[in-house]
Each structure stands twice: as C-alpha cells, then as structure tokens.
Amino acid sequence: MDKLKETQKLSTHQKKLHEIIFEADTKAGKLFDIILLASILLSVLVVILDSVSSINQEYGELLFYLEWFFTLLFSVEYLLRLYCIGKPLMYARSFYGIVDLVSILPTYLSLILPGGEIFLTIRLLRMLRVFRVLKVVQYIGAANNLAEALKASKKRIAVFVFTILIIVVIVGSLMYAIEGAQNGFTNIPRSIYWAIVTLTTVGYGDISPQTGLGQVLASIIMILGYGIIAVPTGIVTSEMTKMKMKQTNTQSCPSCSAEGHDTDATHCKYCGEAI
Numbered sequence: 001m002d003k004l005k006e007t008q009k010l011s012t013h014q015k016k017l018h019e020i021i022f023e024a025d026t027k028a029g030k031l032f033d034i035i036l037l038a039s040i041l042l043s044v045l046v047v048i049l050d051s052v053s054s055i056n057q058e059y060g061e062l063l064f065y066l067e068w069f070f071t072l073l074f075s076v077e078y079l080l081r082l083y084c085i086g087k088p089l090m091y092a093r094s095f096y097g098i099v100d101l102v103s104i105l106p107t108y109l110s111l112i113l114p115g116g117e118i119f120l121t122i123r124l125l126r127m128l129r130v131f132r133v134l135k136v137v138q139y140i141g142a143a144n145n146l147a148e149a150l151k152a153s154k155k156r157i158a159v160f161v162f163t164i165l166i167i168v169v170i171v172g173s174l175m176y177a178i179e180g181a182q183n184g185f186t187n188i189p190r191s192i193y194w195a196i197v198t199l200t201t202v203g204y205g206d207i208s209p210q211t212g213l214g215q216v217l218a219s220i221i222m223i224l225g226y227g228i229i230a231v232p233t234g235i236v237t238s239e240m241t242k243m244k245m246k247q248t249n250t251q252s253c254p255s256c257s258a259e260g261h262d263t264d265a266t267h268c269k270y271c272g273e274a275i
Contacts, residue, residue: 010084021077039070043067044169047067049063050063051188071107075104085256087271091257172195173191175191190207201229254273255271256273258270
C-alpha cells in the first residue's frame, strides 16, 4: 500500500516526462532515444577529433565549446531522469544511472585535472540504451539450416559487434592516456587501431606499449581476444539448437526505472511497484 502511494505522488507532468525519457513504446519516447543516441555519438566524435593535433590546432576552440554543450545537455537529461521517477536513488545506483553520471563527470573534472576529458569516451556505454529502440524480438519458427540461423542471429551479432566497438574505443583511449605520443600512441584513432589489432590477435607490431601498465592492459586485451572469437559461433549455434529466448518488453518501472520485464508482468520484479 505504501508503495502504491509512493507512485501516486508523481505528478501528471512527471509521469508524462517519465514516459518520454524512459519508454520506447511511444513516438515521443523513440524520438527522444534517437536524439539521445545521436548526441552521444556526436559528443564522442568531438573527443576523438580533439585528440588529433592537426584538427585541434584548427578547430580546438569549436570542439571545446561543443564538448561543453553536450556535457550540459547530458547533465540536464540526468537531472530530469532523477526528477521523473519515484525512487531517484535507486536509479542513481543502477547500472545506467552510474554510467549516466560517469559520462558527464570527466568534463567537470578536466577543470581541475588536465587530461581528464580523454575518458569522455566512456560515454559510449550509454549507447547500450539502443536495446530499448531496437527491441529484441522473439524469433518464431525453427531454424532448419545455417542460412536461417544466421538471419535469425543478425541482431545479436550486430549488438556483439557494437559492443566490440565500444571496447576498442575505451581501451584505445586508455592506452592513449597511459602511453602517450612518445611511445607511438599519437592520438585516439591510432590508439583505437592498436586496440583492434590486439583484440583480434593480429598483432602487426607497428605500435606496442612500453610502460608496465600499458603492457598489463595489452595482455588483458590479448586474452580477451581469444574469448571473443567464440561469441559469434555461440550465437549462431544457439539458434541452430532452437533455444527459445525469454520474451520481454521495454516497459520501465515508474518507481525505480528498471527494465526487462516479462510481457505479462503487472509489477516490477525489482521493487514490486505496479507497472
């Protein structure tokens, strides 16, 4: 009863705002998510371009103002998310809540810690919200051959590839910060190139970390590369063995913002609030 009263405390304005920000089943919600995802990509592109010295020298001031624009934009969005849910602290401690906060802190920290803006590429983690736009649809019917299995797996393989892109951007940015230009990591794109070569176990050897911390990070990426190779195979195999996916929807709890509920769920499985 207390939980029901807590949800009822939300004003009509807050409920409407929650529907737009947290839901992807409405036109307004989908539009909001698309604009948000585009803004995230553009903001990360700004950071990457800013690390290239030739571009920084010519457009450094413009990139600086663009970064602050995106940071203020995401700061307002984060505050609105806290405002339109019944239990803001639960959202703040959730995975997406922490990622949202971490994605805007580096710009503010750069005012007192030079170089901290490099870690703004962590903002790419927020692209995980694409799951709410590209809803995972349950596949109907059996896969009788490899061609059908590949077709049925294309969305999950696309998500896998996207995850790899996130990893190489973050690792490349870290290596750029650790090694620097003196060890061949002259900018973030070149560092991302190194991360791709290392993660895929190709290992051209044209760039290599020289510091101890850089070599530890490289070792982790090399080991991770072997495990990643098996993932696409497992995705296709799961389709060929007709493993049934659990059907969920994009309904977001108005109290704690949790997602991933069953299609027939009437209450949040995390906080018990009615949805």
